[in-house]
Each structure stands twice: as C-alpha cells, then as structure tokens.
Amino acid sequence: MIAEAGLAALWLAAAFALVQLVLAWGAARAGTSARSEHDERQSFSSEEEKNGASTSSARTTSGGAAPMTALRRIALVQGLLALLSFVLLIALFVRSDMSVVLVAENSHSLKPMIYKVAGAWGNHEGSMLLWVTVLAAAGAGVAMFERRLAVGTLAATLGAQAAIGLGFYAFLAFASNPFVRLDPAAPDGRGLNPLLQDPGLAFHPPTLYLGYVGLSVAFSFAVGALLMRDVGPAFAKAMRPWVLAAWIFLTIGITAGSYWAYYELGWGGWWFWDPVENASLMPWLAATALLHSVTVLATRDGLRAWTLMLALVAFAMSMIGTFLVRSGILVSVHAFAVDPTRGTFILALLGIYIGGALALFGARVGTITQGSTFQLVSREGALVLNNLLLSVILGVVFIGTLYPLAAQAAGVQLSIGAPFFNKALVPVALALAVATAAGPLLRWRRDNMNALAKRALVPAAAAGGAFAVIFALVGGAHFVSVLAIALAVGLGVASVVPVVRRNLRRTPLHVWGMVIAHLGVAVSIAGMAADSAFKTERLAAISVGQNVTVGPFRVTLADVHPAIGPNWSALEARLQVRRGDGEMFELFPQQRFFSTPPTNTNEAAITTLLDGQLYTVLGQGDAQGRWQIRLWWKPFVTLIWLGGGLIALGGLLALIGRVRRERRADAEAEE
Amino acid sequence: MRRVLLWAPLVLFALVFALVASGLLRPADRTVHSAMVGKPLPALALPALLPGKPGIASAELKGKPRLLNVFASWCIPCIAEAPQLMKLKQAGVEIDAIAIRDTPEAVQAFLASNGDPYARIGDDKASRAQLALGSSGVPETFVIDAAGRIAYQHIGDVRADDVPMLLAQLEKAK
Numbered sequence: 007m008i009a010e011a012g013l014a015a016l017w018l019a020a021a022f023a024l025v026q027l028v029l030a031w032g033a034a035r036a037g038t039s040a041r042s043e044h045d046e047r048q049s050f051s052s053e054e055e056k057n058g059a060s061t062s063s064a065r066t067t068s069g070g071a072a073p074m075t076a077l078r079r080i081a082l083v084q085g086l087l088a089l090l091s092f093v094l095l096i097a098l099f100v101r102s103d104m105s106v107v108l109v110a111e112n113s114h115s116l117k118p119m120i121y122k123v124a125g126a127w128g129n130h131e132g133s134m135l136l137w138v139t140v141l142a143a144a145g146a147g148v149a150m151f152e153r154r155l156a157v158g159t160l161a162a163t164l165g166a167q168a169a170i171g172l173g174f175y176a177f178l179a180f181a182s183n184p185f186v187r188l189d190p191a192a193p194d195g196r197g198l199n200p201l202l203q204d205p206g207l208a209f210h211p212p213t214l215y216l217g218y219v220g221l222s223v224a225f226s227f228a229v230g231a232l233l234m235r236d237v238g239p240a241f242a243k244a245m246r247p248w249v250l251a252a253w254i255f256l257t258i259g260i261t262a263g264s265y266w267a268y269y270e271l272g273w274g275g276w277w278f279w280d281p282v283e284n285a286s287l288m289p290w291l292a293a294t295a296l297l298h299s300v301t302v303l304a305t306r307d308g309l310r311a312w313t314l315m316l317a318l319v320a321f322a323m324s325m326i327g328t329f330l331v332r333s334g335i336l337v338s339v340h341a342f343a344v345d346p347t348r349g350t351f352i353l354a355l356l357g358i359y360i361g362g363a364l365a366l367f368g369a370r371v372g373t374i375t376q377g378s379t380f381q382l383v384s385r386e387g388a389l390v391l392n393n394l395l396l397s398v399i400l401g402v403v404f405i406g407t408l409y410p411l412a413a414q415a416a417g418v419q420l421s422i423g424a425p426f427f428n429k430a431l432v433p434v435a436l437a438l439a440v441a442t443a444a445g446p447l448l449r450w451r452r453d454n455m456n457a458l459a460k461r462a463l464v465p466a467a468a469a470g471g472a473f474a475v476i477f478a479l480v481g482g483a484h485f486v487s488v489l490a491i492a493l494a495v496g497l498g499v500a501s502v503v504p505v506v507r508r509n510l511r512r513t514p515l516h517v518w519g520m521v522i523a524h525l526g527v528a529v530s531i532a533g534m535a536a537d538s539a540f541k542t543e544r545l546a547a548i549s550v551g552q553n554v555t556v557g558p559f560r561v562t563l564a565d566v567h568p569a570i571g572p573n574w575s576a577l578e579a580r581l582q583v584r585r586g587d588g589e590m591f592e593l594f595p596q597q598r599f600f601s602t603p604p605t606n607t608n609e610a611a612i613t614t615l616l617d618g619q620l621y622t623v624l625g626q627g628d629a630q631g632r633w634q635i636r637l638w639w640k641p642f643v644t645l646i647w648l649g650g651g652l653i654a655l656g657g658l659l660a661l662i663g664r665v666r667r668e669r670r671a672d673a674e675a676e677e
Numbered sequence: 678m679r680r681v682l683l684w685a686p687l688v689l690f691a692l693v694f695a696l697v698a699s700g701l702l703r704p705a706d707r708t709v710h711s712a713m714v715g716k717p718l719p720a721l722a723l724p725a726l727l728p729g730k731p732g733i734a735s736a737e738l739k740g741k742p743r744l745l746n747v748f749a750s751w752c753i754p755c756i757a758e759a760p761q762l763m764k765l766k767q768a769g770v771e772i773d774a775i776a777i778r779d780t781p782e783a784v785q786a787f788l789a790s791n792g793d794p795y796a797r798i799g800d801d802k803a804s805r806a807q808l809a810l811g812s813s814g815v816p817e818t819f820v821i822d823a824a825g826r827i828a829y830q831h832i833g834d835v836r837a838d839d840v841p842m843l844l845a846q847l848e849k850a851k
Contacts, residue, residue, distance in 0.1 A: 315686065322690070326697075335700040349701050357694055364687040371683055408693065411700045419709065 009106050009185040012094035016135075016185075019087035019142060020175035023168045026080045026145075030165025033073040034158050034233065074157055078149040081164055084171070085146025092126075092139040095184055099126040105191035108132060108184050114197040116573055124208040130332065130348070131184035133211060137328075138174045140212075140219040145171065148223060148248075153672070155244045156236055163230030170222055173355040181351045200574065200600040200607050206266030214259035214286055218324035220252025221289055224296065225321035228314045229363055232370045237314060238377075242304035245317065247665055249300055252320075253293040254657040260286050261650030272608035272623045274543070274638045276646060279427045281336040284407040285327030288400060292320035295396040298389045303377065306450060308386055310377040312393070318367060322360040323400075329356055335411060381452045388445035395438040402430045432486060439493045439531060442524055443500035461503065469496025480539070487539030491532050498528035515663025523656025530649025536618075536642035547632040557639030559620055560584050564592070566624075566633060574598045579624040579633065581611070595624040595635075619643050711811025711819075711830045718745075718825050719809040723799025726776050726784055733773060733799030733806070739825040742850035743771040744818055744843070746795070747807055749779050750787035752815040758834035759791035765840060766794040770847060773797040775806050777815055818843070822850035 098106050099122050102115040112129045113122055121128075127136045145167040152160055178184070227245040231237045263286065268276040277283065296316040302309045330336055333349025380386040406422045413420050447461040473492035480488065501524035505513055544556040553562040562582040569578040576596040584590045595611040611622045618641035625634025713719065718735045725732040738745070746762065748755045766772055774795040776784050784798065801807055810819065810827070820829035820843065828850040831839065 311683075318686075326693075329697065333697075333701055335697060353694075353698060353701060360690055361687065361694065364690050368684040368687050372680060408696065412696055415696065415699050415703075 008094050008097055008101075008103065009187060012091045012098070013183065013185040015087045015091040015094065016175065016178060019084050019091065019138075020172065020179065022080055022084035022087060023142070023171040023175060026077065026084060026168035027165050027172065029073055029077050029080065030161045030168060033077055033161035034165060034230075036073065036158070036161075074161065077161060077164055081149035081167070082146045084168075085142040085144075088139040088142035092135055095132060095135055096123055096126045098185075099123060102195065103191075104193070104195055105188055107186045107188045110188050110192035110195045112195065112197075114195040114573070117197070117203070118572055120205070120208055121203050127211055131178070131182045133215070134174070134178055134182050135184050136212060137215050137219060138171065138178060140215055141167070141171050141174060141222055144219055144223045144248075145226075148226075152244055154240055154668070155230075156234065156240070159230045159234045159236045159241065161230075162233040163226045166226035166229040166233075167223065170226065170359060173358065177348075177351050177355065181348050197573075197600070197603050200598065200603075200605045203573075203600075204266065204270055206262060206270065210259060210263045210266055213255050213262060217252045217254075217256030217259055217293075218289060218328070220248055220255060221293060221317075221320045221324050223248040224252065224293075224317045225359075225363065228317035229366065232314060232363075232366050232374075235370065235373055237303075237310045237374050239304050239307050242300050242313065243668060246297075246300050246304055247661055247668075249293060249296050249317075249320075250657055250661040250664065253290070253297050254654050254661065256286065256290045256293060257650060257654040257657060260290055261647050261654065264650070265647050269610055269612055270607075272610045274610075274621050274623070274636070274640075276537070276643070279406070279422075279424050281407050282327075282331050284403050285323075285330050288323040288403055288407075289320055289327060291396050291400040291403065292316060292323050295393045295400070296320050298392050298396075302386050302389050306378055306380065306386060308377045308380055309390070309393075310374055311371045314367065314371060314374075316393075318360070318363050319400075322356075322363075323404075325352070325356045325360060329353055330407070336407070380450075383448065383453050383455055383458065385445065385448045385450045385453070388441055388448050391441045392438065392445060395434055395441060398434050399431055399438070402434070403427070406430070432490070435531075436490060436493055439490075439497050439527070442527060443493075443497040446504045446520060446524065447500065462500065465496045465500035465503065468499040469493055472496070484539035487535040490535035491539075494528045494532035494535065497531070498525055501525045501528060515666065516660040517663075519656045519658070519660025519663055521656070522659060523653045526649045526652025526654075526656055528649070529645050529652055530647075533642050533645025533647075533649060537640050537646065540641045541643070542639045544637045545634065546637075547628065547634050549630075549632050554635065554637065556620075556637040557641075558585050559637075559639060561622070561635070561637060563633060563635060566627070569594075569596060571598070574600045576609070577624065577627075579622075579635070581622055581635070583613070583620065593620070593622050595622045597624050614644055617641055709811075709813040710832075711827070713809075713811040713827050714830050716827060718821060718827055719806075721775075721799065721806050721809065723775065723801055723806055726779065726781055726798045726800035730795065731797045733775060733797055735825065737797075738773065738821050740823060741771070742820065742822050742828070742847045743773060744847070745810075745821050746772055746774045747777060747810065747812050747815055747817045747819070748774055749777040749815045750783040751779070752777075754834035755787075755816045756791055758816055758836075759794070761835040761837060761840055762794040763792045765835075765843065768844060770844070771796050773799075775799045775801045775810075777801050777804055777807055820846045820850050 095108075098109050099113055100119070102109065102113060102122065104110045104115075108129060108131050109125075112132075113125045117125070126132045145164060148160075148167065149164055152163075155163070224245055227241065227248070231241045263283070264276050267278070267283075268274075296313065299309045299313045299316055303313045329349065329352045332352055335349065406427055410419075410421055443465055444458065444462060447458060449457075469492045472495035473488065476488045476491055501521055504517060505521050542557045544554060546554040548554055548563050550563050550565050553560055555561070560583070562584075564580040564582045566577055566579045569576040576598040578594050578596045581593040581595065582590055583593060591613065593611040593613055596609040598607045598609055599605075600607070608623055608625075613620045618639065621638040621640060623636040625636060627633045718738060721733050721735045723733040731737075733745075744762075744765065762772055772794045774797065776798055778801070788795075799806065810817075811830075812819075814832070816834055818831040818835055819827050820831075822828040829846045831843065835843065
C-alpha cells in the first residue's frame with residue numbers, strides 16, 4: 007500500500023501544481039493593474055524609480071487578496087504532498103520492501119540503516135523525487151514567508167514555480183516512476199554500490215539538490231519580475247535570501263563532494279574536472295556572481311538586467327548539469343544509470359523553461375528601465391569586475407565541458423582535462439582573488455584610486471612579504487603556486503580590513519559573513535596552491551618489514567591481515583609511520599570486498615596533521631609477497647575544505663544577518 | 678544594437694541546445710580508432726618473447742596480407758578470442774602478435790592452455806609499440822596488407838561472426 011499511496015501523493019501534488027499555475031495566472035493578471043502598498047513604499051525610497059516602471063497609484067493589497075490567500079495555501083499543500091511522497095519512499099527503503107523495483111535494485115536487507123535511508127536518493131528515480139520534493143517545499147516556503155514582493159509579482163513567481171514543478175512531476179510519472187511494483191517480489195535486494203556506502207553519500211547529493219533547486223526559486227523570481235516588469239530593490243531583497251541559501255548548500259555540497267571523492271576513490275586528488283563535477287561547479291559560479299550582483303541591485307538599484315540574466319543562467323546551469331549527469335552524453339567517472347528517454351525528457355524541459363525564460367528576457371528586459379549608475383572606481387565597479395571574471399570562469403568551464411561534444415559532432419574524438427582547465431583558469435582566478443581583496447575596501451557609488459591604494463597598503467605588503475619569503479625558501483620552480491599563496495595571504499589580510507577598527511559588536515552580521523567568506527576563499531586558494539606545488543607521491547612494492555619514505559615520513563609495512571565489517575571483508579595493511587625522530591603512529595589502509603553487489607574498493611587511510619595530510623592506499627599483492635603501497639604527503643591540503651567550510655559559514659552568517667535585518671525593517675515599517 | 682544584444686542569450690542557448698540534442702540523437706562512439714589505419718606500419722623492432730619464436734620487425738611483415746594481434750596473457754577477452762584466432766590460422770592466415778606488458782612464463786602458460794596461433798611474438802614491455810600502432814587496449818587485431826600498410830583495425834575480441842569479415846578484409850588486402 008505504501009508504494010501506491012506514494013504514487014497517489016505524487017499525482018495529487020502534480021494536480022495542485024496545475025491549480026497553482028492557473029490561479030497564479032489569474033492573480034498575476036489582477037496584480038498587473040493593482041500594485042501593492044509595499045511596492046509603493048519601495049518606489050519612493052529610491053530616487054531613480056520616480057520616472058521608472060511603477061506608475062500605478064492604486065493601493066490595493068486587497069485587490070488580489072482572496073486569490074493570493076488561496077494560492078499560498080495551494081502551494082503549501084503541494085509542498086506537503088510532495089514531501090509525503092518522498093517520506094513514503096524512504097519508508098519503503100527502511101522496511102526493505104522488495105516488492106518495489108527501486109528498492110530491490112538499490113537496497114539490501116542487511117545494509118546498515120543509514121544507507122537504507124540514503125539509498126532512497128542514491129539512485130535516479132529517488133533523486134528526482136527528492137529534487138521535486140525540494141522544489142515543491144521551496145515553493146511552499148516562498149508562498150508562506152514572502153511578504154515583501156508586490157502581489158502580482160509574487161503570484162507570477164509562484165506560477166513559474168508551479169510550471170517548473172509540473173514538468174518534473176511529468177518526468178517522474180512518465181519516465182522515472184520510483185514506486186513501480188515488482189511481481190513477484192525479489193527475495194532480497196541487489197545492494198547499493200559500495201562506493202556510495204559512505205556517510206558522504208548521505209549528505210552530498212541532497213545538499214547539492216537543495217542548492218540546485220534553491221536556484222529554481224531565484225529563476226522563478228526573475229521570471230515573475232520579467233512578467234510583471236517589476237525589477238528593483240524590493241525584488242532583489244526578496245530574492246537574496248533564496249540565492250544565499252542555495253549558494254550555501256551548493257558550497258557545502260561541492261566541498262563535501264570534493265572531500266568524499268578525495269578519501270573514497272583513493273586517487274589522492276580532490277578535483278578531477280569531470281563533467282559531473284563541472285555540472286555542480288557551473289551553477290555555483292553563476293550563483294556566486296548572482297549573489298554579488300543582487301547586492302548591487304538591493305543596495306544601489308543597479309545592474310537590473312544583468313541580475314535577471316544571472317538568475318536565469320544560474321538555474322539553466324543547474325538544469326544543464328542535471329541533463330549532463332542523467333543523459334550520459336559525456337564520458338564521466340560518475341556512472342549513473344543512463345537512459346536516452348530520460349535524457350530527451352530533461353532536454354525538452356530544459357528547452358521549454360530556459361528557452362522560454364530567455365525569450366521572455368529578450369522581449370521584456372528592454373522595457374525595464376535602467377537602474378542607477380555608478381563610477382568605475384567604486385564598490386559597484388569592483389562587483390561588476392567580480393561578475394565579469396566569474397562569468398569568464400563560468401564560460402571556460404562551460405566550453406571545456408561541452409567541447410568534446412562539439413568536437414564529436416565534427417567527427418573528432420577528444421577529452422578535455424586538468425591541463426586545459428588549469429592553464430585557462432588559474433590566471434583568471436588569481437585576478438579574481440585580487441578583485442575580491444579590493445572590492446570590500448571600496449566605497450559605494452564613488453571612490454578614488456589613491457584612497458584605495460592607501461587602504462590596500464597593508465594587504466599588498468603582506469602579499470609581497472609572503473611572496474619574498476616563500477620564493478626565497480623554494481625558488482622559482484613553482485612560480486604560479488607561490489604567487490597564488492602570496493595573493494591568498496594578501497586576500498586573507500584584506501578580507502579582515504572591513505572589521506578592523508570597527509566596533510565589533512555593532513558590525514552587522516552580514517559584514518561578518520562577507521569577511522569570513524572572503525577569508526575562506528583565501529584559505530582555500532592557499533590549500534590548492536600548497537597541494538599542487540609541494541605534494542610528494544611515492545609508489546612502491548614492498549614486503550612486510552620493509553620501509554619506504556615519502557616527504558618527511560618513513561613508512562614501514564608492519565603486516566597485512568584480514569578485517570571484517572558489517573557487509574564487507576577486507577585485507578588491511580598496518581603501516582607504521584614515523585616523522586623524523588617523532589612519535590610512531592599507525593595507519594590501516596584497506597582493500598574492501600563487498601558481496602552485494604560484488605565489488606572491490608580501496609579504503610585510503612589518511613592522517614591529518616597540522617601542516618597537511620599523509621594519504622596511504624593499499625594496492626595489489628604480487629606472487630613474491632610484495633604489496634603495492636601508494637603514499638602521498640600533501641602539505642596544507644586540508645585548507646581547501648576548511649576554506650570551503652568558511653565560505654559556507656560566511657554565507658550562513660550573511661543569510662541570518664539579512665533575514666534579521668529585513669524582519670526588523672518590516673516590523674518598524676508596520677509600527 | 679541593444680535590442681539585438683538582448684536576444685543573444687536565447688540564440689546562444691539555442692546553439693547549445695542543438696549541440697546537446699545532436700549528442701543525444703547520435704550516441705557517441707566510445708572506441709578509440711587508430712589514426713594509423715591506411716598508413717604504413719610504423720618501424721617496429723621488438724625482441725622475441727619466447728625462445729624459438731621470432732620477434733617483430735616491420736620490414737619482415739610484407740609480401741602477403743596478415744593479421745597483427747595485440748594481446749596479453751593477463752587479458753580475459755584474449756582468452757575468449759583464442760578459438761577464433763586458431764580458426765583463422767587453420768584457414769591459412771599468418772598471425773603475428775605483440776604481447777603487451779607480459780612475461781615469457783605467463784605467455785607460455787597462456788598459449789599452452791588456449792592454443793598458439795602465432796607465427797611471431799614481439800615483446801612490448803612498456804606498450805611503446807602498441808601506442809605507435811594507435812591501439813588503446815587489448816585485444817586489438819590489425820590487418821596488414823601485402824605492402825606492409827595497416828589496412829584495417831578490429832577493436833576488442835574477435836567473435837565467431839567476425840571471422841568471415843576478417844577473411845574478407847585479408848582478401849581485399851592482397
């Protein structure tokens with residue numbers, strides 16, 4: 007019964023989405039002729055709006071009130087139904103109901119409970135249901151909490167959200183039904199890919215999905231704003247928390263995914279420029295640009311068309327990412343179940359939504375008046391530079407990801423990897439680091455170069471000093487990496503300048519957020535540069551009792567013994583490690599054998615020290631009793647993910663700060 | 678100008694859409710074809726792997742069409758294609774071989790249990806000859822024509838229904 011109930015809930019949610027779309031259409035049309043009170047207030051608060059689009063003077067919040075109330079409730083019910091459907095799917099996995107195809111193919115009754123639950127979204131159908139659930143829940147969230155936007159714009163936004171939802175409901179119902187029964191039921195399941203049996207899986211995909219789908223809210227806001235020709239600070243302030251939230255989740259998802267690949271795949275690398283990784287990076291780049299441009303729009307009412315464009319692009323990148331992952335048209339290490347029908351379906355949705363939205367953009371954005379302008383040397387100027395550089399990076403990643411496809415259309419086979427991306431992106435990324443350092447040192451609207459130079463003196467000196475010291479220590483062999491570390495030091499110092507000599511308790515939370523996020527960028531860059539310049543690798547075949555050195559470590563293979571876990575057995579090496587004359591410690595890398603499905607995995611053993619990580623992998627044994635041992639010493643590699651964590655934390659502080667401030671402003675306005 | 682620019686994103690999107698749609702309609706050919714097909718055999722001089730069986734020298738692979746089989750004792754599909762190679766040998770085809778990253782003992786054992794269709798076996802310890810041929814895996818089988826040119830490349834194991842096709846290719850390569 008559970009499976010049937012889940013499917014019924016899904017169909018009901020789809021029906022509510024349809025009603026939501028129709029109602030939104032009506033409410034938005036009513037809203038065109040009646041603008042809300044709140045919008046009015048915003049119009050007068052910004053001087054440029056006087057001759058702008060909002061000329062209506064009807065102060066009728068009640069004009070669209072009844073349909074709006076209904077619309078809000080319908081969006082809430084739709085969200086709850088989708089959530090119910092997803093909870094029922096999890097219940098099927100928890101009960102190991104092998105009469106459901108999806109459970110039989112992706113789960114096993116003997117799996118640890120956490121992986122049974124995670125198994126619900128560790129497959130195509132379940133992950134798409136998760137996607138649609140988050141989409142519906144986000145729509146419900148907008149409907150319940152958004153009070154700032156003009157009624158018509160909110161209605162149009164909810165309509166756009168419903169339209170997106172309908173497409174994905176159709177995709178689930180017609181091409182990826184997760185509730186299909188298996189008759190007769192399987193005696194037991196086939197198990198979950200062992201690589202995915204890791205706490206990382208429990209969090210990585212849902213986090214990314216929350217990010218992707220959060221961007222769909224930004225997309226819906228942009229479509230709503232375009233439909234109603236209502237682009238201004240109020241729109242930006244309404245959209246910003248959603249962009250921030252999506253961006254935080256994307257940051258966490260990418261950081262966690264990178265670390266997961268690093269320790270689980272046993273290759274010693276943390277980023278492979280794989281199409282699926284790029285698919286998560288591209289929306290993040292667009293969202294990062296959007297985050298900064300939406301701030302210009304909210305604070306200074308500038309960059310209207312550009313912000314709309316970015317909101318559309320960010321979600322387009324999420325959808326293209328989903329398409330690339332699910333269609334299998336590109337060669338990737340992420341082997342998802344590939345199905346051309348599904349690929350075609352997602353491509354059709356992509357064409358309808360993104361094509362439609364871009365057509366709307368072309369037709370409407372000309373009628374949106376230009377926002378306020380600013381001087382080149384100003385905070386806005388730096389943010390525009392940031393946006394341009396991020397767009398360049400996005401463009402390079404996009405071209406690099408799709409180029410093999412274009413080459414294939416021309417009859418040439420090739421693949422594009424790290425050498426291209428590193429060569430093309432490192433200079434742009436370093437320029438971006440400089441812009442990131444300079445931006446917060448500038449004043450809004452107008453500033454001058456001399457003042458900037460004065461404020462940048464300390465960070466620049468720090469960067470120069472760091473460069474001189476490291477260069478003297480290691481020489482010119484790793485020039486780019488040394489430069490990157492120096493710039494990271496400069497950026498780190500520059501990022502804390504905005505809170506220096508300020509009353510720290512009175513510093514707004516969102517400023518702290520910016521400071522911490524920018525500091526995180528510096529930390530992450532330093533980690534990447536240190537790893538690429540200073541890592542040492544050693545591959546050796548040694549017998550028990552022999553030793554091998556890597557970096558400052560001497561590693562002895564003490565013995566190799568069998569080990570056993572809940573659903574795997576393993577060969578485990580005992581490595582005794584000594585650094586110089588320091589304390590000896592042990593590491594236990596494993597080769598694991600899973601029986602359901604039969605798979606071998608390498609479990610790297612990693613020790614984290616203050617100045618880096620020692621990464622050890624046990625390889626094959628040979629006939630002479632020697633074992634392949636692969637060792638990496640990676641100085642300061644942990645900074646990469648620490649930086650990622652700081653970036654996300656900064657985003658979270660900014661989000662809390664913004665939401666609290668808006669609440670306070672709303673409360674004061676009502677008094 | 679500004680009007681045109683506003684439609685640029687849609688045009689760009691349409692192009693990307695067409696590109697990925699074409700990728701979807703024409704599933705990619707994931708095999709790596711050799712760029713050497715139609716060209717003379719690269720200069721190879723591989724030492725003999727087994728006593729009593731000569732190695733490979735490009736200059737000697739001329740005069741009549743033959744097969745050049747890239748194999749390894751550690752390769753499972755190579756076991757699967759062994760009966761077909763024996764059949765080709767019985768049909769009078771000369772088959773020379775390049776053993777990839779292998780040892781004499783292992784190859785000896787492999788031939789003892791799967792049959793030995795080879796006239797020559799060259800020892801390619803570091804896959805250099807394999808790369809020179811434009812081969813990206815094992816097994817692969819090249820048809821070398823009478824003039825010493827690479828006439829055809831067969832990727833993967835030789836199945837039973839590939840045998841007539843290979844015989845036809847050899848006929849064409851005379």
